[in-house]
Amino acid sequence: MPGIEPLQAPDRSPSPPGTIDVAIVGGGAAGLATAIFTARRLPGARLAVFDGARRLGAKILVSGGGRCNVTNRDVRASDYWGGDRRFIDSVLRACSSTDAAAFFEEIGVRLHEEDGGKLFPESNRSRTVLDALLAEALRLGVEMRVEQRVDVVRPSDESLFTLNVRGRAETARRVALATGGLSLPKSGSDGGGLAIASGLGHRIVPTTPALAPLVLEGAFHRPLAGVSHDAALTLAAGGARPVNLRGPLLWTHFGVSGPLALDASRHWHRAVVQGLPVKAHLSFLPDLDFPGVERRWLDEVADRPSATLRGALSSWLPSAVAAALVAATLIDPGTRLAHLSRDNRRALAHALLKWDLPITGSRGYNYAEATAGGVTLDEVDRGTMESKACRGLYLVGEMLDVDGRLGGFNFQWAWSSAWVAARGLSHSFTP
Ligand SMILES: Cc1cc2nc3c(=O)[nH]c(=O)nc-3n(C[C@H](O)[C@H](O)[C@H](O)COP(=O)(O)OP(=O)(O)OC[C@H]3O[C@@H](n4cnc5c(N)ncnc54)[C@H](O)[C@@H]3O)c2cc1C
Structure with missing residues (x-):
């Protein structure tokens, strides 16, 4: 990992017997990484990870379809949403994805791209x-x-914290909160940690699911279940600048999934939570604009005038999608290209490039891979991850107001924020 300085022993001046030097609440990716990076810097310090679950790391195990997409070769602040991008950038620079990959190599996990x-x-x-x-x-x-x-973390005097753990009190000199967000609550991340942070004076940016499949109204999607293709999605909320995304889309019995839908879900939820009207449009031909589609039609008409509309469109798109689109425009699918009227060409171009996606919601936290919103970054020090509202308290991972796009970015946030917190924790013990 970057710049691990000569290790320091904690200043062990007066603390009652049984006191933990650093209590880490939550033993998921961010909590385990905070424990490791801190223990490496503070040999001899007493570190304890508290987790409500029976087994640690449930989310790591299910991640990446059971393969764990540990990070991404190219990680930038622009791959994330939520709080101040300069904060996110500073944390990612302190521990980059190259650093994270080197750390995993060091502990015996070789990665491939x-x-x-x-x-x-x-x-x-x-x-x-x-x-x-x-x-x-x-x-x-x-x-x-x-x-x-x-259940509760309370600063008991200027330099100690009391943790209520199943009705028992534990004392710690520093506390790192790593309780995650609300996604996949059966893994143990149910938002309880946000209540702890709130109780310690933190503002919580309203949370919504992120990276969740989207539910659609109507029946257009049903016959397409299982079909996947590249597409572009535009989400326009109120007067705000529209969000444009591109990637593979998977049609399902309830709506849409796949990377494009998952990445779009946080934007849809954020608009709704802000009370903004939101419109979503799909382009089935993300490389073309309206004049480009018109040119392609005219080329097709010239090359094979007797081809049917459905046959021609099936060479552009998966045939089930072509059939559903032609049916929705009410144009006879058997129409020969040479006989396709200008108005029908226009209607088809509109359907292909600006298909109204009637999103009614997402599948929610049970299916979401991440949480948008969380503890505001405004109350955290970007150089140490220490709370500005409660000194001696550190915050890491998904419980913060940061969510990454699909592709290993959320774990990278866990590793980077843990590394910065470990640096802050170790310096806090230096006399
Ligand atoms: C299905 C799925 C697949 C994913 N795949 C990927 C992927 O391939 N790549 C990627 O980058 N990201 C992926 N993610 C996202 C990634 O898993 C999370 O962003 C990451 O695990 C967050 O780490 P965390 O430590 O902050 O929180 P969590 O992993 O949620 O860990 C929080 C821990 O805190 C514990 N806890 C909560 N409250 C308390 C409390 N009050 N007291 C004690 N313990 C508590 C919980 O039991 C849990 O163990 C996936 C997520 C899901 C759900």
Whole structure:
């Protein structure tokens, strides 16, 4: 990892017996990484990870379809949404995806690259990632307290915190909150940590699902279930600048999924939560504009005038999509290209490039891969991840108001924010 300085022992001046030096609440990606990076900098310090779940790392195990997309070769602040991009940029620069890949190599997880710069473990098993993190944390002497949900964190005097853990009190000199957001609540991330942060004086930016499949009104999508193709999606909310996204789209029995729909979901939810009217349009031919489609039609008419409309469109798009689009425009699919009227060409071009996508919602947190919103970045120090509202408290990972697009960016945020917090924690113990 970058710039790990000579390790420091914590200043152990007066703390009651049994006091934990750093209590980490939440043992997911961000919590485990915070424990490891901090323990490496503070050998001899007493670190304990508290997690409400019976087994640690449930989300790591299910991530990336069971393969864990650990990070991405090319990570930038513009791959993220939420709070101040300069904050996000500063954290990502402190620990880049190259640094994260080197860290995983160091703990025995070799990565390989796939489409779009996505990095996966060579084993193609997320278990490899989780096991390596747990082994490294244990090697460094981090205490793992499973089935130990923390309900309340209270600063008890100027330098100590009291944690309520299943009716018992634990004392810690520093606390790192790493409780995640609300996505996949059965994994243990149910937003309880946001209530703790709020209780400690933090403003919570309203949360919504992110990276969730989208539910559509009507029946257009039903016969297309299982069909996938490249598309572009434009979301226009109120008077705001429209969001333009491009990627693979998968039609399903309830609506749309696949990277394009997942990436779009946070924008739809954010608009709704702000009370803005939102319109979504799909382009089935993302490389073409209206004049381009017109030119293509005219070329087709010249090349094969006796081809049917449905036959011609099936060479542009998956045939099920072509059939559904022609049916929706009410044009006879058997029309020969030579006989296609100008008005019908225009209607088809409109359907192909500006298809109204009637989004009524998403599949919610149970299917979301991330959470948008969370603890505002305004109250966190970007150089240390320490709270400005509550000194000695650090915040990392998905519980912050940062959400990345699909492709390994959310884990990278966990690793980077953990690294910055570990730097802040270790410096906080320096006399
Ligand atoms: C299905 C799915 C697939 C995904 N795939 C990818 C992927 O391939 N690549 C990628 O970059 N991202 C992926 N993500 C997103 C990524 O998993 C998360 O962004 C990341 O795990 C967040 O890490 P975290 O440590 O902040 O939170 P979490 O992983 O949610 O961990 C929080 C932990 O805190 C514990 N906890 C919560 N409240 C308390 C409490 N009060 N007391 C004690 N413990 C508590 C929970 O039990 C949990 O273990 C995926 C997410 C899902 C749901």
